[in-house]
Amino acid sequence: MQKRLLLVAVVLALGLALSEAAARTLDIFFIDVEGGQATLVVTPAGQSLLIDAGYGGRGGRDPDRIMAAVREARIDRIDYLLVTHFHPDHIGGVPDLAAKIPIGTFIDYGSPMGTDRMATNGFRNYEPVRGRGRHLQPQPGDRLPLKGIEADIVSSAGDIILKRLSGGGRPNPMCETFDIQPADGTENFRSIGLRIKYGAFRFVDLGDLMGITLASLVCPVNLLGEASVYLVPHHGNYDANVPAVLAALRPRVAIMNNGTTKGGAPDSFATLHAQSGMEDLWQLHFSLNDGARNAPEQFIANLDEGDSAYWIKLSANEDGGFSVVNRRTGFTKVYRAGR
Numbered sequence: 001m002q003k004r005l006l007l008v009a010v011v012l013a014l015g016l017a018l019s020e021a022a023a024r025t026l027d028i029f030f031i032d033v034e035g036g037q038a039t040l041v042v043t044p045a046g047q048s049l050l051i052d053a054g055y056g057g058r059g060g061r062d063p064d065r066i067m068a069a070v071r072e073a074r075i076d077r078i079d080y081l082l083v084t085h086f087h088p089d090h091i092g093g094v095p096d097l098a099a100k101i102p103i104g105t106f107i108d109y110g111s112p113m114g115t116d117r118m119a120t121n122g123f124r125n126y127e128p129v130r131g132r133g134r135h136l137q138p139q140p141g142d143r144l145p146l147k148g149i150e151a152d153i154v155s156s157a158g159d160i161i162l163k164r165l166s167g168g169g170r171p172n173p174m175c176e177t178f179d180i181q182p183a184d185g186t187e188n189f190r191s192i193g194l195r196i197k198y199g200a201f202r203f204v205d206l207g208d209l210m211g212i213t214l215a216s217l218v219c220p221v222n223l224l225g226e227a228s229v230y231l232v233p234h235h236g237n238y239d240a241n242v243p244a245v246l247a248a249l250r251p252r253v254a255i256m257n258n259g260t261t262k263g264g265a266p267d268s269f270a271t272l273h274a275q276s277g278m279e280d281l282w283q284l285h286f287s288l289n290d291g292a293r294n295a296p297e298q299f300i301a302n303l304d305e306g307d308s309a310y311w312i313k314l315s316a317n318e319d320g321g322f323s324v325v326n327r328r329t330g331f332t333k334v335y336r337a338g339r
């Protein structure tokens with residue numbers, strides 16, 4: 001009798017362990033910071049990587065919004081904070097956020113060039129906060145030390161990877177058909193870009209990368225391979241609208257972290273809607289820009305600027321399938337594995 005009870009207990013425990021393993025997903029919160037970036041990645045092993053921290057000031061608005069996602073994700077520390085570049089819509093929220101939650105390791109490309117005034121102030125406030133944690137300054141080609149996923153740095157400080165990522169290496173026929181914006185002297189073209197791979201699922205986040213640095217990742221050869229999900233760089237500005245990038249990545253889903261009028265250029269919308277094989281465009285905001293062809297409202301997290309800020313949450317499985325939820329409405333779309 002006792003043996004039988006023991007057997008039942010073992011079977012129950014095994015069942016629980018299996019269902020827990022099956023429920024493990026890579027979760028990504030695209031937090032609304034009104035046209036900046038704050039993207040919270042929680043790995044299947046429970047490690048956290050925050051990519052940028054939105055704006056500073058405004059009564060701590062963006063750190064509060066990040067903390068709301070942190071609570072939903074049930075984490076109590078940011079293991080890694082990756083700063084794509086030193087502009088105020090990416091770095092500004094760091095000091096206030098660091099006062100609210102422990103941050104383990106700061107990841108960035110060192111320091112701004114010094115020619116971009118927009119980056120100088122933010123960096124001055126950020127540097128002492130970074131000094132209280134560990135600091136990583138990765139080169140293109142480096143992999144971040146996260147367990148259970150592959151997080152590969154593809155660009156940093158204006159340099160890009162020399163070798164293709166897994167799945168990359170094909171010539172890109174779209175490379176002859178567009179004008180490349182030159183580097184504009186700002187920090188944007190020095191953004192850290194990365195690809196996160198969890199099994200067959202691949203997510204590409206290139207910060208505010210634009211112009212020649214952005215194009216070089218896929219021209220003349222596609223070094224990145226394909227992506228399941230693509231975060232549209234530079235909030236969908238005209239200078240990050242490079243059709244050859246979309247042609248190379250062939251994303252199933254693109255997500256734009258635009259504001260009501262920030263980013264979201266009409267040409268960017270046009271390119272995204274014309275991309276064959278793309279199933280949906282999701283937006284953090286409805287764009288009020290003239291000529292902007294917004295996605296249907298169910299794919300838009302916030303319809304106006306305001307006190308309420310809803311995130312888009314993505315959960316990915318190892319088989320490559322994923323789901324995306326609009327926090328405003330609860331609308332959920334499942335993208336099954338197989339492509």
Ligand SMILES: [Zn+2]
Nearest residue numbers: 036087089208
């Ligand atoms: Zn930005």
